[in-house]
Amino acid sequence: MSVDKATVARIAALARIRLGEDEVAALEPELNKILAWVELLGEVDVSGIEPMTNGAPGVLVLREDVVDADPLTGGGKRDAVLANAPAAAHGFFGVPKVIE
Amino acid sequence: MSDLTELGVTAIRDGVAAGDFSAREVAQAFNAAIAAAQPALNAFITPTPDHALAAAERIDADRAAGRPLGRLAGVPIGMKDLFCTQGVRTTAASHILGHFVPPYESTVSGRLWDAGAGMLGKLNLDEFAMGSSNETSAFGKVISPWRRGHNQDPAPIAPGGSSGGSSAAVAARLCPAATGTDTGGSIRQPAAFTGIAGIKPGYGRCSRWGIVAFASSLDQAGAMARDVRDCAVLLEAMAGHDPKDATSLDAPVPGWTAALDADLSGCTIGIPREYRMDGMDAEVAKSWELGIAWLKDAGARVIDISLPHTHYALPAYYIIAPAEASSNLARYDGVRYGLRDLPEGAGLQDMYAATRAAGFGAEVRRRIMIGTYVLSAGFYDAYFTRAQKLRTLIARDFTQAFASCDAILAPTTPTAAFALGEKSDDPLAMYLNDVFSVPASLAGLPAMSVPAGLNGEGLPLGLQVIGRPLDEQGVLNAALAIEQRAGFVARPARWWA
Numbered sequence: 001m002s003v004d005k006a007t008v009a010r011i012a013a014l015a016r017i018r019l020g021e022d023e024v025a026a027l028e029p030e031l032n033k034i035l036a037w038v039e040l041l042g043e044v045d046v047s048g049i050e051p052m053t054n055g056a057p058g059v060l061v062l063r064e065d066v067v068d069a070d071p072l073t074g075g076g077k078r079d080a081v082l083a084n085a086p087a088a089a090h091g092f093f094g095v096p097k098v099i100e
Numbered sequence: 101m102s103d104l105t106e107l108g109v110t111a112i113r114d115g116v117a118a119g120d121f122s123a124r125e126v127a128q129a130f131n132a133a134i135a136a137a138q139p140a141l142n143a144f145i146t147p148t149p150d151h152a153l154a155a156a157e158r159i160d161a162d163r164a165a166g167r168p169l170g171r172l173a174g175v176p177i178g179m180k181d182l183f184c185t186q187g188v189r190t191t192a193a194s195h196i197l198g199h200f201v202p203p204y205e206s207t208v209s210g211r212l213w214d215a216g217a218g219m220l221g222k223l224n225l226d227e228f229a230m231g232s233s234n235e236t237s238a239f240g241k242v243i244s245p246w247r248r249g250h251n252q253d254p255a256p257i258a259p260g261g262s263s264g265g266s267s268a269a270v271a272a273r274l275c276p277a278a279t280g281t282d283t284g285g286s287i288r289q290p291a292a293f294t295g296i297a298g299i300k301p302g303y304g305r306c307s308r309w310g311i312v313a314f315a316s317s318l319d320q321a322g323a324m325a326r327d328v329r330d331c332a333v334l335l336e337a338m339a340g341h342d343p344k345d346a347t348s349l350d351a352p353v354p355g356w357t358a359a360l361d362a363d364l365s366g367c368t369i370g371i372p373r374e375y376r377m378d379g380m381d382a383e384v385a386k387s388w389e390l391g392i393a394w395l396k397d398a399g400a401r402v403i404d405i406s407l408p409h410t411h412y413a414l415p416a417y418y419i420i421a422p423a424e425a426s427s428n429l430a431r432y433d434g435v436r437y438g439l440r441d442l443p444e445g446a447g448l449q450d451m452y453a454a455t456r457a458a459g460f461g462a463e464v465r466r467r468i469m470i471g472t473y474v475l476s477a478g479f480y481d482a483y484f485t486r487a488q489k490l491r492t493l494i495a496r497d498f499t500q501a502f503a504s505c506d507a508i509l510a511p512t513t514p515t516a517a518f519a520l521g522e523k524s525d526d527p528l529a530m531y532l533n534d535v536f537s538v539p540a541s542l543a544g545l546p547a548m549s550v551p552a553g554l555n556g557e558g559l560p561l562g563l564q565v566i567g568r569p570l571d572e573q574g575v576l577n578a579a580l581a582i583e584q585r586a587g588f589v590a591r592p593a594r595w596w597a
Binding site: 001003017046 | 199298318319343349380411416417434436437439442446447449450456457460466467470478482483485488489490492493495527528542544569570
């Protein structure tokens with residue numbers, strides 16, 4: 001499978017990355033070269049094979065649902081959480097107006 | 101005391117404990133070496149001399165008061181700038197995190213400070229650990245201390261990547277050891293390129309909590325140092341179960357250092373025939389042969405093995421890793437932390453797109469794009485699920501091989517270090533550098549690179565040992581046997597300061 005410029009632009013829109021026309025044009029052959037290479041995987045019969053989804057076998061565990069389980073990152077950290085926000089105000093993250 | 105920067109982790113710890121020198125003197129010596137080398141090598145994004153001094157002073161006070169000292173007491177180390185450090189800027193070498201100051205400490209770095217280590221600085225890397233040459237960093241390239249022509253040719257050489265700041269700094273004696281992370285080879289390849297040792301433990305050994313995520317099913321922290329023993333000492337302090345990482349391995353950390361043993365009697369080493377590729381670099385092939393002879397000399401039996409799906413490991417990796425990256429990096433939205441680019445009159449969606457365009461470099465964008473494509477409707481099964489099934493087959497190859505051998509020996513990289521700029525215009529050529537390191541990453545196995553010698557141009561070559569699940573000890577022991585026989589004492593000429 002290969003991608004054309006319209007597809008590259010669509011992927012960029014899905015990925016929320018603004019690209020200029022020149023950047024789309026530059027990415028088209030790069031992505032196609034990589035996609036042509038990974039086509040190699042089509043050679044292998046994978047019927048009946050389960051996908052490996054994690055780096056090690058094991059049961060994923062759930063942590064206890066308690067606030068403040070960790071004193072550094074538990075609950076009540078509003079100001080610390082907001083400290084790195086580009087636009088925090090009144091104890092909230094600030095974003096441009098969403099509803100007209 | 102002669103130059104303290106010549107000492108490794110064990111020697112510094114023991115010397116501080118014995119009172120041969122103070123921890124403060126050690127920190128000062130490395131701080132000075134870093135300040136002198138930084139303009140030429142650019143190994144650090146953020147040097148933190150005060151952090152190193154403060155930690156050293158605490159150790160000196162503890163010793164004076166007769167309090168017990170940790171296993172890394174007085175040892176200043178370099179921290180890859182992918183580990184969140186409380187109150188110290190953590191960038192992932194990306195413009196998008198250029199001013200991010202974590203309010204918390206990663207589990208691994210926290211464990212190291214608890215063991216008595218201090219931080220000399222945050223080390224440069226490829227942006228979000230995506231690269232094999234450290235050329236994708238938003239904070240400039242790292243220059244390897246090594247040069248071609250037996251240190252005579254001034255053309256800048258790649259320190260490898262993504263842990264290129266770590267490898268350059270350890271090789272240049274700017275720190276006795278450093279942390280790294282390895283997703284497809286990012287500890288082993290830079291270690292091989294710079295003539296140092298580096299171990300990626302099995303997946304789950306080190307907590308990923310507080311490490312900036314790249315590909316979560318592959319990311320694993322590890323240790324980089326000048327020798328195998330120092331790697332073991334550092335890794336012991338880094339590893340261990342962490343309830344805050346759901347994939348953290350709930351198993352005790354063995355005493356790897358105490359059990360180091362280069363006698364390989366009764367041990368069988370497998371040589372994978374699929375790694376003998378057409379057109380293989382003659383000097384790499386020769387160092388592999390030397391490695392086989394060294395392991396036999398250490399008492400091991402050496403047999404040929406087959407890993408039949410090796411050929412598919414790289415393309416599977418370059419689907420899985422970008423797919424996971426595109427998902428992980430969705431968090432950089434210009435809202436909660438990091439860069440925000442808000443064009444005049446822009447709405448929320450435009451802000452996301454502008455922020456991510458301004459914040460991510462070319463390689464990161466490329467991988468997010470590939471990942472987004474292979475996860476998109478209509479392509480998910482054809483690409484992503486198929487790659488995950490190949491991953492199953494690649495892991496199964498190893499399981500079957502380990503029925504007849506205890507560890508595997510292979511080169512770490514297909515060539516010695518390349519020059520900066522040599523591969524940066526061709527993403528695919530850069531990806532192919534991971535050919536020998538990616539299979540063990542996909543299978544989640546422990547693997548280590550150890551220096552084997554120099555090539556004809558005077559650049560280091562590394563050998564890689566891959567072990568069974570949970571058998572870091574077997575990896576360390578085989579690497580130690582190689583280290584003792586390789587007698588690698590070469591070092592870069594100190595041209596940078």
